[in-house]
Amino acid sequence: MHPDDPAYAGQAEYTPALLAVYDTLVLRLMARAVWRCPTPPVIERYRRHLGRRHLDIGPGTGYFLDKAWPPTGLEVTLLDPNPAVLAYAARRLAPRKVCTLEADVLKPLPISGPYDSVALNYVLHCLPGPQPRKAAAIRHVAAVLAADGVLFGGTVLGLPAHHTPQARAVLRMFNRQGGFDNLTDDQQGLRDILEASFRTVEIELVGSVAHFSATDPHPR
Numbered sequence: 206m207h208p209d210d211p212a213y214a215g216q217a218e219y220t221p222a223l224l225a226v227y228d229t230l231v232l233r234l235m236a237r238a239v240w241r242c243p244t245p246p247v248i249e250r251y252r253r254h255l256g257r258r259h260l261d262i263g264p265g266t267g268y269f270l271d272k273a274w275p276p277t278g279l280e281v282t283l284l285d286p287n288p289a290v291l292a293y294a295a296r297r298l299a300p301r302k303v304c305t306l307e308a309d310v311l312k313p314l315p316i317s318g319p320y321d322s323v324a325l326n327y328v329l330h331c332l333p334g335p336q337p338r339k340a341a342a343i344r345h346v347a348a349v350l351a352a353d354g355v356l357f358g359g360t361v362l363g364l365p366a367h368h369t370p371q372a373r374a375v376l377r378m379f380n381r382q383g384g385f386d387n388l389t390d391d392q393q394g395l396r397d398i399l400e401a402s403f404r405t406v407e408i409e410l411v412g413s414v415a416h417f418s419a420t421d422p423h424p425r
């Protein structure tokens with residue numbers, strides 16, 4: 206991704222060095238201590254929604270797919286603008302076979318699907334705001350989802366949400382640094398961008414995080 210692209214900052218920090226400590230630092234420590242959203246139930250949620258033809262957008266280290274992968278076969282595509290992420294996650298998931306695709310979810314996706322499930326886990330808070338601008342990502346997912354497929358994921362909400370003082374400080378720091386762009390993201394805004402592309406939307410708040418699922422995409 207070109208450094209001038211508004212979405213550049215949200216994916217640039219996932220270097221091999223950060224990816225090597227990400228699971229421990231972010232998914233084990235910060236998820237619980239800062240966002241009050243422990244990771245084991247998120248793995249369960251991922252497992253519950255996972256379909257046979259699955260697209261993971263912004264897979265990070267591939268942690269959730271690794272933990273949730275069922276004994277039966279899956280067809281998995283990993284999509285991310287950052288080649289270091291794709292290489293790391295594909296290596297972690299080996300010898301299970303995955304396709305990788307270097308692409309930006311804010312642009313029309315260079316794949317046709319249809320996928321039974323699409324994960325967008327902890328990605329929306331990295332995309333450039335304000336929140337209505339993130340609707341493009343949801344639209345692009347809806348375009349590659351099967352009519353009976355599911356989009357699911359979670360996102361850290363911005364300052365309007367219920368945070369601890371410590372979480373607010375981390376939010377401000379990450380937004381200053383550029384990895385997050387979500388200071389004004391709220392639950393209603395999330396519902397609005399999901400309902401612009403899907404008829405059925407469910408949102409559950411856990412600590413600072415909104416977990417969502419969306420089914421029944423509007424006809425295209």
Ligand SMILES: C[S@@+](CC[C@H](N)C(=O)[O-])C[C@H]1O[C@@H](n2cnc3c(N)ncnc32)[C@H](O)[C@@H]1O
Nearest residue numbers: 212215216263264265287309310326327328331
């Ligand atoms: C916070 S990590 C989440 C990783 C993983 N999904 C998880 O839940 O652990 C954000 C991921 O989104 C990716 N990402 C950021 N901007 C993106 C964009 N515009 N399109 C697709 N992926 C993006 C990053 O490269 C990274 O893999």
